[in-house]
Amino acid sequence: MTIELIAILLVLCLSVIPLFTLTGRARYAGLLILLGGAGLVLAFGLQMSQVQATRAAYESNAAERPLEIPEDGFISSRTCRACHPREYATWHASYHRTMTQVATANSVLGDFSEVSLSLHGQDVRLFQRDGKYWAEIQEETEERTQVGEHEVVMTTGSHHMQFYWYSSGNDRELGKLSFVFLLSEQRWVPADSTFLRPPNFIGSTVHGQWNLNCINCHTTHGKPGIGLEGESLKRSGIRSIETAASEFGIACEACHGPAEDHVRLNKNPLRRYALHVNQQAEDSIIQPEMLDAAKAAQICGQCHSVHLPKTNEDVRRMMAEGFAFRAGHDLLSPDSERIVVRQGMEDPAIEKAVERDPSYFATLFWPDGMVRVTGREYNGLLDSPCYQHQDAARGIMTCMSCHEMHPPRDDPRSLTSWADDQLKAGMRGDAACLQCHTDFRDNEALAAHTHHLINASGSRCYNCHMPHTTYGLLKGIRSHTVNTPSVEESVAAKRPNACNLCHLDKTLQWTAGHLQRWYGISPPPLTGEQRKIAASILWTLKGDAGLRALMAWHMGWRPAMEASRADWMPPYLGLLMTDPYDAVRYIAYHSLLKHPRYGNFKFDFVSTEERDAALKRVTKVWAASQDRKNWATGEELLTRDDGTMLKNVISSLLQQRDERPVLLNE
Amino acid sequence: MAESPTRDVTALPETVRYARRHMNFGWWSLLLFVSLGIGLESLHGFKVSWYLGVGEETRRLLWRLAHAHGAFLGLVHIAFAVTCKEREGDGQTWRTIASPCLIGASVVLPGGFFLGGVNVYGGDPGLGIALLPLGAVLLFIAILLTALGKSSSQVSTRGEKPRDSTRRKRGR
Numbered sequence: 063m064t065i066e067l068i069a070i071l072l073v074l075c076l077s078v079i080p081l082f083t084l085t086g087r088a089r090y091a092g093l094l095i096l097l098g099g100a101g102l103v104l105a106f107g108l109q110m111s112q113v114q115a116t117r118a119a120y121e122s123n124a125a126e127r128p129l130e131i132p133e134d135g136f137i138s139s140r141t142c143r144a145c146h147p148r149e150y151a152t153w154h155a156s157y158h159r160t161m162t163q164v165a166t167a168n169s170v171l172g173d174f175s176e177v178s179l180s181l182h183g184q185d186v187r188l189f190q191r192d193g194k195y196w197a198e199i200q201e202e203t204e205e206r207t208q209v210g211e212h213e214v215v216m217t218t219g220s221h222h223m224q225f226y227w228y229s230s231g232n233d234r235e236l237g238k239l240s241f242v243f244l245l246s247e248q249r250w251v252p253a254d255s256t257f258l259r260p261p262n263f264i265g266s267t268v269h270g271q272w273n274l275n276c277i278n279c280h281t282t283h284g285k286p287g288i289g290l291e292g293e294s295l296k297r298s299g300i301r302s303i304e305t306a307a308s309e310f311g312i313a314c315e316a317c318h319g320p321a322e323d324h325v326r327l328n329k330n331p332l333r334r335y336a337l338h339v340n341q342q343a344e345d346s347i348i349q350p351e352m353l354d355a356a357k358a359a360q361i362c363g364q365c366h367s368v369h370l371p372k373t374n375e376d377v378r379r380m381m382a383e384g385f386a387f388r389a390g391h392d393l394l395s396p397d398s399e400r401i402v403v404r405q406g407m408e409d410p411a412i413e414k415a416v417e418r419d420p421s422y423f424a425t426l427f428w429p430d431g432m433v434r435v436t437g438r439e440y441n442g443l444l445d446s447p448c449y450q451h452q453d454a455a456r457g458i459m460t461c462m463s464c465h466e467m468h469p470p471r472d473d474p475r476s477l478t479s480w481a482d483d484q485l486k487a488g489m490r491g492d493a494a495c496l497q498c499h500t501d502f503r504d505n506e507a508l509a510a511h512t513h514h515l516i517n518a519s520g521s522r523c524y525n526c527h528m529p530h531t532t533y534g535l536l537k538g539i540r541s542h543t544v545n546t547p548s549v550e551e552s553v554a555a556k557r558p559n560a561c562n563l564c565h566l567d568k569t570l571q572w573t574a575g576h577l578q579r580w581y582g583i584s585p586p587p588l589t590g591e592q593r594k595i596a597a598s599i600l601w602t603l604k605g606d607a608g609l610r611a612l613m614a615w616h617m618g619w620r621p622a623m624e625a626s627r628a629d630w631m632p633p634y635l636g637l638l639m640t641d642p643y644d645a646v647r648y649i650a651y652h653s654l655l656k657h658p659r660y661g662n663f664k665f666d667f668v669s670t671e672e673r674d675a676a677l678k679r680v681t682k683v684w685a686a687s688q689d690r691k692n693w694a695t696g697e698e699l700l701t702r703d704d705g706t707m708l709k710n711v712i713s714s715l716l717q718q719r720d721e722r723p724v725l726l727n728e
Numbered sequence: 729m730a731e732s733p734t735r736d737v738t739a740l741p742e743t744v745r746y747a748r749r750h751m752n753f754g755w756w757s758l759l760l761f762v763s764l765g766i767g768l769e770s771l772h773g774f775k776v777s778w779y780l781g782v783g784e785e786t787r788r789l790l791w792r793l794a795h796a797h798g799a800f801l802g803l804v805h806i807a808f809a810v811t812c813k814e815r816e817g818d819g820q821t822w823r824t825i826a827s828p829c830l831i832g833a834s835v836v837l838p839g840g841f842f843l844g845g846v847n848v849y850g851g852d853p854g855l856g857i858a859l860l861p862l863g864a865v866l867l868f869i870a871i872l873l874t875a876l877g878k879s880s881s882q883v884s885t886r887g888e889k890p891r892d893s894t895r896r897k898r899g900r
Contacts, residue, residue, distance in 0.1 A: 145851035148783020155782070331852075338849040477782060 126229030127164070127215035127236065128273065128281075128305035135320030136283045136308035142321065145328065149314070152468040155477035156484065158312035160220040162280045165195050169217050171224045172243030172250065179241050181252050182264060186241060188214075188250075197228050197239055212237065216272070216310075218280060221482075222246065222535045223256055230269040233303040234287070237269040246652070251668050255644035258533060258611055260723040273305045278385050279365035281307035282316045288381040317361050317467065319348040319389040348389040350467075355449070355458035360393035362461040363440030367393075368403040368426050368433065370411045376400070404441065405431025425727040428531070430555035432543050434608065435728040436534025442542030448498070457498040459544070464489045495523040513580050519564060519621035529560035530615065533608060534728040536648050538615035549574040550586045558601060558609065563616050566598035566626040569698050573597070591715075596698040598626075602634050603715035607643045607724040614638045614646055618653025629693040632657055633707060636680030639665060640673040643724075647673070659683055746823055747812040750830070754805030757834060761798030764842075768795055783850075790845030790853050798838035801867075805834065811874060822877030830870035836863035 132138040139159075143150040153159055163169035174195050177188040187198040195214035200207060212228035216236060219225055224243045227236040241250045254265045270288075277284035287304035308315065315321055324347040328334050337344055343352060350358045364387045371377045376399040379386070386399050394402060401411050405427055415422045428434045433441040439461070443449050448459035457463075466486045473480065473487050486494075492502070502508045502523075505516050514520030526547050530538030545551075547560035549570050561573040571593040574585030591600060598616065601609040616622045617631045617638075635657070638650035647667040654660045660683065665676050684690075695701040700708040740748070768791060771779040779788060808830060812823060836859045843856020 143851075147785040147851055149850070151782040151785075334849075334852055335855070338852060339855070471778075471781060471783070 126213060126231075126234070127227075128234050128277065128307060130164075130308070130310055131306045132308045133306075134283065134308070135322040136315050137320070137322050137325055138282075138309045138315075139313040141325055142314045145334075146314075148471070149468050152477060152480075153314060156467070156481050157219075157221040158316075158467075161218065161312055162276075162307075162310040163217045163220070164310065165214045165217050165226065167193070169220070170195055170214075170226075171217075171220060171245060172226065173248075174214075177250060179250055181240055184240070186239070188241075195226075197226070199228075214239065218272075218276065220245075225253065227272050232269065234273065234305045235270045235303045236272040238267065238271060240265075240267065252644075255648070255668055256536060257728065258607060258643060258645045258724060258726040260607075260725060261642040261644070263723075263725065270303065273303055274381065277305060277307060278380070280312070281310050282313040283308035283320070283384065285384045286381050312365075315389075316364075317348075317350055317389055321347055323347075350389065351462060353390065355454070355460040356394075356452075357390060357392065358462055359440060359443055359449070359460040360391070361389045363393055363402065363443075366437060366461075367440035368438045369400045370403055370415055371399060372401050372409075372411050402441065402444070404444065421725070425725050428555050428557045430551065430557070432531070432541065432545070432555070432557065434532055434557075435726050436532050436539045437728055439542040442532075442544075446542070446544040448544050459498070463497065464494045490524075492521075492523045495527070499523075513576075519625065525564060525621065526560045529558070529563045530619070531557055531563070531612065533611055533726055536645055536652075538612050538619070547573075547577070548583060549577065549588075550583075552597065553586045553588070553592070556605075556609070558597070558612060558616075562597040563612075563619075564622050564625045566613075566616060566622050567596050567630065567694060567696075567699055568626075569593060569595060570597045594697055595700065595711075595715075599634065599698075599700060600715070602638065603712060604718050604720060606720040606722060607641070607646055608726060609720075610638060610641060611643070611646045611649055614641075614650035614653055616653075617650075618656040620656075623656070627694040628657060629690075630695070630699045630701060632660060632680055632684045636677040636684075637712075639667070639676050639680065644668060654680065659687065742823075743812050743815070746827055747809040750805045750809035750812065750827065753831060753834070754802045754809060757802035757805060758799060761795055761802060761838065764791075764795045764798065768792065784848075786848040786851055786853060787845040790841045790848070790857075794838040794841035794845065797841060798834070801830075801834040801837065805830065808870075808874065815877070822873040826870045826873040826877070829866045829873070833863045833867035833870060836860075837867065839863075 130138075132141075139150060139153065160169070172188070174188045174190045179186045179188070184202075185200045189196050189198070197212050197214055199210055199212060201210050202208075212230070214226045214228045216227040217224050218227070223245055226239040226241075226243075228239060229235075230237040238253065240253055242253045242256050243249070244251050244256065254263055257265075259265070273286050274288060277286055284307040285305065287306060288302075324344070327346045328344075336342070343349070348361075350361050353361075364385065371380055380399065387393060392398065393400070401407070401409050403412055403415075403426075405423065412422075419425075426433060426435055426438065432445065433439075443459065443461065446459060452458060464486060465484050467484065469475070469477070469480045469487070475487060488494075492508075496503050502511060508521060509516050512518075512521040512526070519525055524540060527544050528540045528542065529547070531541045532539040549559060551557050552559045552562065552570060559573060561576070562568060562570065565573070569592065570588055571585075574583075574588065577583040578585055598613050602613040605613065614635065617628070617635050622628075623631070632654060635650045635654040639647050639654070641647050641650065644667060647665075651663075651665045651667050654663055654665075660680070663680070663683075666672060690705045693705055695703050695705055697708075700711050702708065768779075778784060779791075808827075840856050840859030840863055841853075843859070844853030846856065847854035
């Protein structure tokens, strides 16, 4: 900026020089031109040196981190850009691009200005030196405690939070920084606090997780290079971990396949213009929209699914060469290296996974097999009737029915707005479903179907058929399994149903009654509590941590707040802010901020000290409210007519809480 | 009623006619392409999406090239006019070919860039870009002939009497 200003001033100075020639002082003009020119050269040089410094930072730590080398037919987005500027620009604005980045001033979002942190007795100091990012980490060995300085070389994520990886000193192996920079709060928090994990759970600090796991989906054509079979290893001959990727981040060729042949063929302008003029489809590259629905969805499913390598041989090969799947391949083929895991499947790979971790399914699925963690949307699609019917004439739902990787020119939204979830324009509403369910384009038919007012949130297709029963990124996320709401799912699978996720003040009995009257769905047997107490309150007080997280999120979800008269919620959110799970406390706090009177409420969800005090503060504000007499009360909300709470019942329900450890593997 | 005086352009010396033609062409060309430049600046000013939008790099590049080539060639015409005047006495062959070539290039080059930017195919310009090779060849010929003509004129003015037919005509 400063250099730019200097350059502008110099140009302005040069522009007045002709005045000197008019006044007969031409010799000064020559001198000034000389000085001005020298200044401009200097400013340009300084600007270039800044660019060089950024580049140098990018390259200087290449010896200590995975490399970015386009190979095996991959040529990287830098080549695609020349011919596909619009596609490049839209991809560039996406969070797919920034999923993995080299740590530079352009990519690092965290605060590295001499920050001291401590976790489980381990001190970490974050700082910058010579334009690089460093972590001084207290490391305990068997003999003694020592402090090690590690250069932070890579980042993961840039949308909600950013993770950091430092060079471990062992070839290209990376270690994970135990703290994450949380963008919503602009602060460092323990990495484990950003996942739904039991209190005091200490995530694996083993080095090499990135090289072995993250690389496969967070880069394009990642090759862990671990093991003797690794081609990269063979080439180098000396390294034990020679990790490389064709491109960091999820780039063009992740979805379009390797593009080397496409580029070679299209260097011929006659071929290109023949395609342009004749409007022919290009067949030298995979175009997902030209594939059938199943294969198009599998391009997303290669990463957005629960999957396991099939055999030990596949594991070994992946450790060396990464995923063999390429866009256009059949992910579900018997020859595929991986199996997409679904409940009820019998496969040795699944048996082995369950043998290693008996809670394997619980960390990913609801008891009835519906996927419950984010990032696995392809599983949801596979289980959706809109996809399962496979009748092209009726229209088969696929990822691209609602999402798009490149918004069109006439999209009125900004790229930032689009990038949030990469939905097509208008797909936040009913338009997504009305593409096929044309009957409901008629408002009367829609109202007759939903039994809600046309403009009410209860008439929105998503809210009933894709409720927020998936968890991830510290929030509730829409399930990608399209299903019909039922009380049965809440009783048998212990999954909240769509009705009670909006009508937080209603009981399961109430929902069962409506579903029976409106749709003829037989009500399942309910317990006394389920008949009398609002389902959301039962899930809040008695549910496991996964349910509590979803309840905390829904108590800050605008449609639910409007449909349920939100004034009774703050004490329950206050209670959830004392939850043993960090993630639940974070979500509860952020929901509380959306309630009137709590917009400026301060709470540190990581701190162990202020939880009870926070509950008291929340209750105090609530109790002191003048208009309390107008608030919603009743037995189902566990409040008396005078607004006071039925503390004994609440305590009794809390004692019945499902305290089994919950770990959700998002 | 007195007859208004008319100027018979053909009566003017050939060098003057060429100079006048290119001087006129040059200034009008400058006016046109400076106007285009103002138009492009306005598109920036008003953030017009079909010019500045994501992925419109190709159109921006081509229209900038049209503006730059048009304005620059306008200046070349003025220089050509000055050259014609300066070399009043030399032969006319180079001029009679170079002049239409330069005018053709001045239409085809910026026009090709402009049309190429109207309908783009991603990173590829529209079909108007096909005019460019023609324009490039015309410009090359024009400059080559002018350079050769200039060289021969320099040689001739050192020792020989200039071979200018117009001057000879005037002498008669």
